[in-house]
Amino acid sequence: DTEVTQTPKHLVMGMTNKKSLKCEQHMGHRAMYWYKQKAKKPPELMFVYSYEKLSINESVPSRFSPECPNSSLLNLHLHALQPEDSALYLCASSQDVGRLGTGELFFGEGSRLTVL
Amino acid sequence: DAKTTQPPSMDCAEGRAANLPCNHSTISGNEYVYWYRQIHSQGPQYIIHGLKNNETNEMASLIITEDRKSSTLILPHATLRDTAVYYCIVREGGNYQLIWGAGTKLIIKP
Numbered sequence: 001d002t003e004v005t006q007t008p009k010h011l012v013m014g015m016t017n018k019k020s021l022k023c024e025q026h027m028g029h030r031a032m033y034w035y036k037q038k039a040k041k042p043p044e045l046m047f048v049y050s051y052e053k054l055s056i057n058e059s060v061p062s063r064f065s066p067e068c069p070n071s072s073l074l075n076l077h078l079h080a081l082q083p084e085d086s087a088l089y090l091c092a093s094s095q096d097v098g099r100l101g102t103g104e105l106f107f108g109e110g111s112r113l114t115v116l
Numbered sequence: 117d118a119k120t121t122q123p124p125s126m127d128c129a130e131g132r133a134a135n136l137p138c139n140h141s142t143i144s145g146n147e148y149v150y151w152y153r154q155i156h157s158q159g160p161q162y163i164i165h166g167l168k169n170n171e172t173n174e175m176a177s178l179i180i181t182e183d184r185k186s187s188t189l190i191l192p193h194a195t196l197r198d199t200a201v202y203y204c205i206v207r208e209g210g211n212y213q214l215i216w217g218a219g220t221k222l223i224i225k226p
Contacts, residue, residue, distance in 0.1 A: 045213070104165075105160075107161070
């Protein structure tokens with residue numbers, strides 16, 4: 001199984017809603033990532049989890065709250081978002097964040113978020 | 117800031133080799149060159165990576181110049197399904213950080 005599964009594929013929410021994006025992998029990877037991608041731009045790193053601990057937060061606003069319940073799951077909790085937060089949110093995993101493995105990231109297909 | 121420069125778009129005829137260039141003139145000695153591609157509405161997909169030597173796998177070949185300031189990704193027999201945005205990326209050894217370029221939109225024409 002070399003897949004990263006993201007749900008939902010599409011999400012529309014109002015600025016006062018609370019919602020969550022979910023990501024799952026069963027490759028035994030110990031690093032998981034959230035990226036944000038705006039149209040016609042490369043992905044931007046948001047968070048990195050290494051061995052279930054948050055290791056990197058790229059100055060992401062607190063209205064985005066990541067959670068790693070276990071080594072296979074990664075959530076992104078969303079609250080009080082703004083319309084400019086509308087984007088494709090990509091989850092990825094890798095064997096490790098550092099020297100182990102090839103450094104290859106496996107990406108999910110993304111969750112397309114629209115904030116009204 | 118991006119450490120790579122790529123042409124914004126390229127065309128290639130189906131069945132021909134697609135050669136995608138990338139400049140990374142400020143690359144450091146411990147930084148790898150990675151290539152990913154993103155087909156429309158999908159997540160990025162790893163293609164290949166290298167440090168100094170040329171590399172080949174079932175998808176592509178990566179040619180890195182001796183001074184490591186540029187590289188070329190070669191898709192030997194392009195098909196319509198290879199139409200995608202191709203990202204040339206620099207990654208520091210021992211580090212999670214991928215520094216993405218703007219990408220090249222490759223269009224394969226029948």
